[in-house]
Amino acid sequence: MCPAIAVSAPVGVMDSGVGGLTVLKHLTRQLPHEHFIYFADSAYAPYGNQSAVKIQQRCFTIAETLIAQGAKALVVACNTATAAAITPMREHFPLPIIGMEPAVKPAAAASKNNIIGVLATTGTLQSAQFAALLEHYGHGVQVVTQACVGLVERIEQGLLDQPETITLLNTYCQPLIDAGADTIVLGCTHYPFVRTHIQKIVGPDVTLIDTGAAVAKRLQQILTQQDLLNTTSDQGQLQFLTSGKEETQAIMRQLWQML
Ligand code: DGL
Numbered sequence: 001m002c003p004a005i006a007v008s009a010p011v012g013v014m015d016s017g018v019g020g021l022t023v024l025k026h027l028t029r030q031l032p033h034e035h036f037i038y039f040a041d042s043a044y045a046p047y048g049n050q051s052a053v054k055i056q057q058r059c060f061t062i063a064e065t066l067i068a069q070g071a072k073a074l075v076v077a078c079n080t081a082t083a084a085a086i087t088p089m090r091e092h093f094p095l096p097i098i099g100m101e102p103a104v105k106p107a108a109a110a111s112k113n114n115i116i117g118v119l120a121t122t123g124t125l126q127s128a129q130f131a132a133l134l135e136h137y138g139h140g141v142q143v144v145t146q147a148c149v150g151l152v153e154r155i156e157q158g159l160l161d162q163p164e165t166i167t168l169l170n171t172y173c174q175p176l177i178d179a180g181a182d183t184i185v186l187g188c189t190h191y192p193f194v195r196t197h198i199q200k201i202v203g204p205d206v207t208l209i210d211t212g213a214a215v216a217k218r219l220q221q222i223l224t225q226q227d228l229l230n231t232t233s234d235q236g237q238l239q240f241l242t243s244g245k246e247e248t249q250a251i252m253r254q255l256w257q258m259l
Pocket of ligand 1 (some may be wrong): 121187
């Protein structure tokens with residue numbers, strides 16, 4: 001039998017790097033009394049061009065670290081890691097694990113002209129999970145996908161506003177603009193950090209969708225169902241861990257302030 005888990009235990013949140021902070025912000029807003037431990041695997045980022053086996057190994061190592069710190073649930077705040085590792089993680093670890101996938105379903109529902117764009121990593125776009133997502137929700141809509149190679153590396157360094165970053169964003173948004181997409185999915189948790197630039201490039205009439213808020217609602221639902229919600233009225237605490245260099249802590253703090 002598993003020992004009883006204290007409701008005051010933290011929720012572990014993981015990403016290849018700083019991207020999952022955009023999800024953590026939603027989690028802390030939705031669940032202000034929960035404690036969270038965030039793990040940025042910045043020494044191994046980006047995940048987007050790595051094999052599923054390698055990503056699974058990293059996810060298992062991080063999950064073990066977070067569970068050793070007492071985590072009562074895990075949020076895989078990374079589309080790429082979810083696609084590569086969520087199934088074996090759920091089979092192996094006996095705690096609730098919430099993942100995320102590009103918001104194709106809400107985008108298809110929101111689109112007026114039935115043309116949607118998806119910006120994501122190569123790993124996410126090539127995954128079986130993404131193919132299944134299109135199979136389920138992509139009928140009747142034209143889905144234009146674009147892998148944003150090199151973008152995560154720049155966000156990891158905090159280079160959000162540099163001309164090279166804007167050039168990359170212009171390059172990756174152009175095929176979606178050309179196709180006439182009226183709704184664009186930010187299918188990687190790093191991308192909300194450059195949301196303002198993307199919006200400027202694609203224009204104010206295009207709707208940008210990400211999944212942070214939906215993941216926060218899902219976590220709340222699961223914690224409630226499993227009697228794991230923290231019952232205190234105190235403000236939850238945040239702890240930030242990283243496999244990256246010392247400067248990653250400073251970048252994480254800087255990015256966290258921006259959200
Ligand atoms: N933030 C990640 C995602 O949502 C992964 C980015 C990467 O490491 O390539 O897909």
